[in-house]
Amino acid sequence: MFIPKPNPLITIYITNYNYGKYIKESIESVLNQTCQDFELIIIDDGSTDNSKEIINSYSNNEKIRIIFQNNKGLNITNNIALRVARGKFIMRLDADDYLDSNALLVMSNIISKDDELGLIFPDYFLVDADGNVLSVAKRHSFDNNVSLLDQPAHGACTMIRKKFLQILGGYDEQFKCQDGYELWIKFTKKYKVTNVNTPLFYYRQHGLNLTSDERKILNTRASIKDKYIKKNGFKNMKSVAIIPVRGSKYKSNNVVFTKLNDKYVIDWKIDEALKSEKISLVVVSSPDEKIEEHVLAKYGENTKIKFHKREEELARLNIDLTQTINNILKQDYISEIDPQILVVLSVENPFVKSAFIDDAINSMNIFKTDSLISVRQETSMFFQHDGGGMKPILNQEKFSKLEREALYKYSGGIIAVKTSQFMKSLKLISGTVGHIVIDEQSAHVLKTKYDVKIAQFLAKQEPEV
Numbered sequence: 001m002f003i004p005k006p007n008p009l010i011t012i013y014i015t016n017y018n019y020g021k022y023i024k025e026s027i028e029s030v031l032n033q034t035c036q037d038f039e040l041i042i043i044d045d046g047s048t049d050n051s052k053e054i055i056n057s058y059s060n061n062e063k064i065r066i067i068f069q070n071n072k073g074l075n076i077t078n079n080i081a082l083r084v085a086r087g088k089f090i091m092r093l094d095a096d097d098y099l100d101s102n103a104l105l106v107m108s109n110i111i112s113k114d115d116e117l118g119l120i121f122p123d124y125f126l127v128d129a130d131g132n133v134l135s136v137a138k139r140h141s142f143d144n145n146v147s148l149l150d151q152p153a154h155g156a157c158t159m160i161r162k163k164f165l166q167i168l169g170g171y172d173e174q175f176k177c178q179d180g181y182e183l184w185i186k187f188t189k190k191y192k193v194t195n196v197n198t199p200l201f202y203y204r205q206h207g208l209n210l211t212s213d214e215r216k217i218l219n220t221r222a223s224i225k226d227k228y229i230k231k232n233g234f235k236n237m238k239s240v241a242i243i244p245v246r247g248s249k250y251k252s253n254n255v256v257f258t259k260l261n262d263k264y265v266i267d268w269k270i271d272e273a274l275k276s277e278k279i280s281l282v283v284v285s286s287p288d289e290k291i292e293e294h295v296l297a298k299y300g301e302n303t304k305i306k307f308h309k310r311e312e313e314l315a316r317l318n319i320d321l322t323q324t325i326n327n328i329l330k331q332d333y334i335s336e337i338d339p340q341i342l343v344v345l346s347v348e349n350p351f352v353k354s355a356f357i358d359d360a361i362n363s364m365n366i367f368k369t370d371s372l373i374s375v376r377q378e379t380s381m382f383f384q385h386d387g388g389g390m391k392p393i394l395n396q397e398k399f400s401k402l403e404r405e406a407l408y409k410y411s412g413g414i415i416a417v418k419t420s421q422f423m424k425s426l427k428l429i430s431g432t433v434g435h436i437v438i439d440e441q442s443a444h445v446l447k448t449k450y451d452v453k454i455a456q457f458l459a460k461q462e463p464e465v
Helices: 021-031 051-056 074-084 103-112 160-166 179-187 214-231 251-255 267-277 289-299 323-329 332-337 354-367 419-425 449-461
Strands: 010-016 038-044 063-068 089-094 115-128 135-139 159-160 194-205 240-242 279-286 303-311 339-344 370-376 382-386 390-392 407-418 431-437
Touching: 010 021, 010 074, 010 103, 010 323, 021 038, 021 051, 021 089, 038 051, 038 074, 051 063, 063 074, 074 089, 074 135, 074 179, 089 103, 089 160, 103 159, 103 194, 115 160, 135 194, 159 160, 160 179, 160 279, 179 214, 179 370, 214 354, 240 267, 240 323, 267 279, 267 289, 267 354, 279 289, 279 323, 279 332, 303 323, 323 339, 323 419, 339 354, 339 419, 354 407, 354 431, 407 419
Parallel strands: 010 038, 010 089, 038 063, 115 194, 240 279, 240 339, 279 303, 370 431
Antiparallel strands: 089 159, 115 135, 115 159, 339 407, 370 407, 382 390
């Protein structure tokens, strides 16, 4: 008769809520590991489907412990698993995902050889509802290529040294999702992490995943960073927002006085910048007298906003914005603030919330970057004509779905840069460049009449955006 070890090397816990369709495959993928030095804890979070019947069919397996509970949410469940885990290392597996048979062997061998290593995670396959492989999520090697830790490990199938996780106090139960991101922020500040450039688990895409709610994810990530900043006594980085607007001669100025829900586009942008907790001053820069009159009439009594009279020649399309910013930095009201960060905001992105502006500044503070851009992940292929026909760029001839590497597109119109870095390089984007991901609506840019019509529709659906 098999007698389980009282202190197994690894604790794997499966979290389940109404994944009766998939949980058997998840459980079997653990039981069939080449490394058998583990215990498996199955935690059902109040399922109402046939999950309980399937889980109970494993009740006689000595390697398995089963917990049924009322719906408590992910991070509370994570902490329950942490309290009852007997393994030296702990790893979560979601009930709709499953492991490669060598996953535990590979990761435990690496983390066991280095007592300072606290966390290890692998690449993984993305599969559809039926388990068909769609693509591979690949990361750069932490041993050779990674110096900026602003891309977290996946929350599931990440092996963690339990002692280190306990020292950090486990998971923050304030947050209902993005447990991996919350852990990553505080973990990487104290402990060594690494990865395995081999796909070792299968992450299912079926439309029911929590991670399909993009706005909720991004808002949660921003809240995690903001709480970390406040909790850990980070020094406030004084910041100035600059909203550059070209004169009426230029097409880009046409959208400024376009109305979205009876509110000018320029006011959408200014109002969100003024709401920012991190921005000390908002500077609108333009050579256009109509814009100057509007800003002074509407915001003239607000001490948090200034209008900068931009020289006409500096507003030309072929003139770099850095010359305008240099001019702004010479103003007395800037010297009085002595900002550490400059945040340039595009007026053509009216739906970018103040939370994203704050998130950009927090991200620079946490990850110690010199500059930062707002982005959206881009999955399209890109081509250029080389005179003989269309050719894929960036080695995208390798862009089968199984070899896809993430590309990012500058979107949302946020560029942040440390003032010292800007003065040194005379560039907005230089040094170590960080990023924040924005939601699709925030990325909406006003370039054409069609874009404006879409924006007017979006404004009516969510007037407080």
